[in-house]
């Protein structure tokens with residue numbers, strides 16, 4: 001749905017994942033439709049759901065497109081099992097155990113999977129639920145019916161779900177839907193770094209599989225936009241410990257960073273070199289973030305017990321190892337590889353971490369930026385940043401200065417391009433005006449502006465739907481009307497004449513008509529004709 005519709009619920013002009021960017025090539029709610037077609041074609045074959053859509057709709061969730069709370073996708077898709085998160089470990093175990101003769105209905109303890117249970121089994125869990133963080137019992141979430149009827153119950157569900165996402169201490173979850181329930185095992189354990197121990201599933205092993213690095217031949221060579229973006233990029237790691245509330249990476253990839261070894265990365269670059277269309281430019285060397293490679297909690301024991309949702313908010317945790325040395329070494333090795341001419345970093349730089357490593361910022365500025373570096377402060381208002389769980393704007397400003405100095409030292413004229421979100425929960429018209437004034441003062445004219453979209457199961461989606469911050473259970477202001485969202489976005493684009501009518505309307509609505517005019521303090525000029533003439 002995210003791929004088809006914009007934040008204003010209008011059809012997008014291009015489908016990033018279809019040949020030729022054509023729209024309408026895939027059905028809406030594809031996982032449900034494909035599972036139903038599979039069931040019709042092969043009625044006796046077990047169906048295991050996987051992928052991001054299944055993963056992020058695994059319990060009751062808010063669906064922006066229908067503006068409703070939907071039940072777990074497992075009820076609609078009528079599959080036997082649902083794999084959530086990155087699926088390698090669960091799929092391996094499911095396939096292995098079925099090969100050894102187990103029936104899919106016997107697979108009840110595979111980490112990273114969920115399945116439906118009948119009333120009797122649900123009642124057993126409900127009669128003896130988890131009460132302490134340390135017990136291994138099942139956490140009973142508010143039922144689907146409760147979260148539909150009561151927004152507080154929805155926020156509680158969201159909070160309790162988030163608290164069980166660390167594979168080291170996450171407990172099983174149960175959520176009743178009518179006379180049945182969905183049961184979720186704890187999340188799968190992360191893959192091991194590099195080559196891992198013998199017999200384990202490790203990152204290198206995965207990336208050493210003989211991928212052909214091409215779309216399926218059935219597409220007949222037609223270009224697929226999303227593939228074109230990534231075909232010459234290299235993934236260094238997976239996972240993110242940032243905990244931004246609007247982002248679903250943590251719900252899917254987890255908080256623990258899982259790294260490839262340098263040897264594995266270089267092997268992939270050699271494979272890339274053998275491809276006919278590679279001309280020596282690596283378009284991105286990164287992952288969910290550009291600079292979390294090899295960053296970890298100082299102790300596995302502490303990490304496995306930790307129940308914080310972010311290692312960097314409200315400040316960088318004292319237990320986090322922030323040494324960028326291994327990443328810098330890897331960047332240098334990739335540049336030194338035969339046949340590599342340019343290595344760009346297009347993944348988002350986590351600037352609160354980058355500012356701790358001047359050497360990293362110098363390396364980045366000197367060798368890995370093609371004129372413009374994208375960074376995502378997302379907002380400037382402390383109230384909004386707190387709801388996003390993003391660092392304060394001062395951190396971005398410090399990084400910006402470091403990057404400017406490093407670029408100058410390298411003799412390069414290049415800039416950072418900040419990204420912002422309008423309409424995020426917590427953001428009022430006053431907050432957007434504060435942001436617009438900051439942009440004006442700093443001479444920034446953002447072209448890439450994201451009108452907030454609540455993606456299923458994120459904490460920000462919970463705030464959007466309920467008006468409650470699930471972490472504090474306190475009210476949070478949210479712009480839910482499409483018109484107000486449009487006005488907030490127009491303030492970010494105050495410099496664009498096409499947005500002036502909307503920006504003026506937003507300013508008048510906020511009682512800030514003083515910012516309409518021709519003086520230096522104004523954000524937009526007055527109408528050229530008298531209003532209503």
Ligand code: SF4
Pocket residue numbers: 241296297298302303306307308310311312317318319320321
């Ligand atoms: S203790 Fe700190 S660094 Fe370790 S996992 Fe928890 S938040 Fe992250």
